[in-house]
Amino acid sequence: MRYRVSISRKEGLSDPEGSTTGTALRDLGFDEVASVAFGRTIVLDVADGTDPGRVDEMCRRLLANPVIEDFSVEEL
């Protein structure tokens, strides 16, 4: 089975890649863009029957840094 982990920057922390890309999109005429947030996606192939709680633990211990990042886990 396969899980997708999505990691995003915590609200309130600066995201220079996001703000720069947002400016570029508005320069291209996409005036509806209010903000752009960058993140990271990690796809994990794990043994069938793996509890999503195990993936949560992987995120807490290694894949995400709780000081600066939030994460979510979804089964694919």
Place this chain on the structure above:
Amino acid sequence: MTVAVVVFPGTNCEHDVVQALDAVGVGAELVWHRDEDLGGADGVVLPGGFAHGDYLRTGAIARFSPIMNPVTDLAAAGRPVLGICNGFQVLCEAGLLPGALVANRDLQFICRPVEIEVTSKKSVLTAAAHIGEVLRLPLNSYEGNYVAPVDEIDSLEASHRVVLRYHGENPNGSTHAIAGLASAAGNVAGLMPHPERASEAVLGSTDGLVLLESFAASLVPA
């Protein structure tokens, strides 16, 4: 007294650190990240570089290397532990120092001398320096922008744990211009600029010596 200088795959400042420690009269030995002891060293330096290619996040993989167990024990025992640049990032990921270091404000790799001001003497890094002393040290990093939750920053400031601050300009957007900080007990310290690259006149600056001398003076035999 000896210092263990930790080498991760991708570390690249270990020899500079050994030579700079020699300049302040401290013997140093390299230890490999897979080692499980520090060879009886009285202190540790985690030098700069790109441990494990900076994959995932800077320091994220390095913190789980076997050598980090005795490093954590040494820190808990109150002995001096210093992280320079990537070593600072590793200490933050390992939870030995609070907060995290993220990409520079302007997304540029910064490689030039910067001025930093000593703002606290409560650390193994700054005990021999003077408050208000301005040092010119090379900065060489992409992820040098220090961040932490607001209450953590307030606590660091209130307890004088911000030991070095960028002076004049804030090159990377670091919160409160933090360039270096220390643990509550002061024995664990980290900074982004490189004191070892300002430790001999031939390098253009000896401003890093006062920091290395502080660290050297903090070493006591086990």
